[in-house]
Amino acid sequence: MDENWSADGTEALKLRLVRSTRDSAALKEEEEVLVKDFDAAFVYPIFGQEETIFGYKNLEIQFRFASGSLNQYLHVEYESKFPEAGDVKADDPEHTLYEFIPPSYAKQWPDFLKTVEQDALEFKPLGTKIGAFREQDDTATNGKGKGKGKSTGMSCPERPWEILPEGDAAEDDEVVFEAYASNWETPGFKEYHRRMQIFVLLYIEGAQYIDEEDSRWEFVTLYERRKRGSEYSYHFVGYVSFYSFFCWPDTKRLRLAQFVMLPPYQGQGYGSALYTICYRNVLSRPEISELTVEDPSELFEDLRDKSDLHTLIAANALEGITAPFDKTATEVIRKKFKIADRQFYRLLEMILLLKLDQNDEAAARAYRLAVKRRLFLFNKEQLSQLEEQEKKDKLQETFESVIDSYRRLTEKFAG
Numbered sequence: 329m330d331e332n333w334s335a336d337g338t339e340a341l342k343l344r345l346v347r348s349t350r351d352s353a354a355l356k357e358e359e360e361v362l363v364k365d366f367d368a369a370f371v372y373p374i375f376g377q378e379e380t381i382f383g384y385k386n387l388e389i390q391f392r393f394a395s396g397s398l399n400q401y402l403h404v405e406y407e408s409k410f411p412e413a414g415d416v417k418a419d420d421p422e423h424t425l426y427e428f429i430p431p432s433y434a435k436q437w438p439d440f441l442k443t444v445e446q447d448a449l450e451f452k453p454l455g456t457k458i459g460a461f462r463e464q465d466d467t468a469t470n471g472k473g474k475g476k477g478k479s480t481g482m483s484c485p486e487r488p489w490e491i492l493p494e495g496d497a498a499e500d501d502e503v504v505f506e507a508y509a510s511n512w513e514t515p516g517f518k519e520y521h522r523r524m525q526i527f528v529l530l531y532i533e534g535a536q537y538i539d540e541e542d543s544r545w546e547f548v549t550l551y552e553r554r555k556r557g558s559e560y561s562y563h564f565v566g567y568v569s570f571y572s573f574f575c576w577p578d579t580k581r582l583r584l585a586q587f588v589m590l591p592p593y594q595g596q597g598y599g600s601a602l603y604t605i606c607y608r609n610v611l612s613r614p615e616i617s618e619l620t621v622e623d624p625s626e627l628f629e630d631l632r633d634k635s636d637l638h639t640l641i642a643a644n645a646l647e648g649i650t651a652p653f654d655k656t657a658t659e660v661i662r663k664k665f666k667i668a669d670r671q672f673y674r675l676l677e678m679i680l681l682l683k684l685d686q687n688d689e690a691a692a693r694a695y696r697l698a699v700k701r702r703l704f705l706f707n708k709e710q711l712s713q714l715e716e717q718e719k720k721d722k723l724q725e726t727f728e729s730v731i732d733s734y735r736r737l738t739e740k741f742a743g
Contacts, residue, residue, distance in 0.1 A: 333410045335387040337371035337379045345395040348448035366591040368530035383410035383418020394444045395563040396451040398523040400433035401440035430522050454517045455510030459605035460492045462504050488597045504553045507605045527588045546570040550602050565593045579617035620668045651698040678734045
């Protein structure tokens with residue numbers, strides 16, 4: 329067989345959020361990306377480690393979602409199919425996907441479009457609204473344009489958006505993003521989750537589906553709300569899943585497990601806004617003592633670091649703290665802001681680096697020793713296997729790498 333009958337699964341799988349004709353017609357030219365195909369980052373959980381699909385030329389798997397309800401349409405097209413030769417057969421990508429999605433997907437395009445139009449009239453977000461934000465523009469601070477109305481006073485080059493104060497309906501805004509909290513007990517959410525969970529496989533490396541019978545799962549789903557005459561339409565943007573653990577003696581620790589922002593909405597700061605809303609919700613709940621994150625990617629770790637930095641800096645939370653740290657005082661602050669131990673002390677080191685006078689040798693030395701002490705304790709097991717000089721060299725190398733990372737993360741906060 330000289331011909332290549334294998335297709336790249338990430339290229340063959342074409343995803344799209346489909347809006348009603350009224351909603352898509354109202355989009356501006358720069359918003360066209362919201363109604364175009366987008367690709368998956370990973371398909372190996374579905375099509376195998378090689379991420380290939382055998383047996384087709386010019387294969388295209390059209391996988392569509394109603395933009396709010398996420399009702400689905402699946403259709404497979406190809407130019408030619410591999411002729412069966414003994415035990416060698418073409419793969420069946422529709423059957424493979426069937427194992428990962430609800431069986432109720434549409435197979436006929438006209439039927440799916442009817443569902444899209446109906447959903448556009450009837451769909452409303454599930455759960456309880458816990459926050460909202462809107463994009464800022466150049467007039468956001470002078471009471472004109474998108475930014476009119478009350479402001480939280482929180483602005484930063486990393487934040488091209490503003491969180492709306494609680495109770496601000498923002499009725500006149502053309503576009504607002506709203507976050508809704510849900511769990512398995514929320515009416516209709518279990519069925520909705522079955523439609524949206526496919527995105528964790530497609531965009532989070534190593535992700536798996538979660539157990540619907542485990543009551544400790546919580547979710548926050550983000551929607552783009554568009555003003556349409558006297559009504560609103562809602563369009564899925566992404567979601568976050570959390571898992572809770574008992575924390576002695578009478579609280580619980582919440583772990584952020586999955587964080588998905590669909591490609592049409594990436595690169596615009598919406599992930600940072602969603603994280604901030606989730607974090608504020610955690611701060612408002614007395615039964616939660618700490619927010620942790622499970623095995624974050626580098627991109628998400630940066631998002632989290634910058635968001636947490638902004639929170640602590642805006643609150644002047646670490647005013648007066650210097651190296652060496654008073655652990656009693658810093659622990660009070662850490663617990664108040666419900667930040668996990670390692671994350672909090674990294675943030676503390678970043679903020680102190682911003683304030684550090686490099687010409688003050690005593691202060692620079694105290695800072696360096698404080699950071700190295702934390703790094704040594706964190707890497708104690710590995711370092712203990714090295715000779716003394718190797719240990720010092722490795723610790724210095726790690727320290728320099730950490731400081732370079734801190735400078736990159738705090739660049740926008742300097743000055």
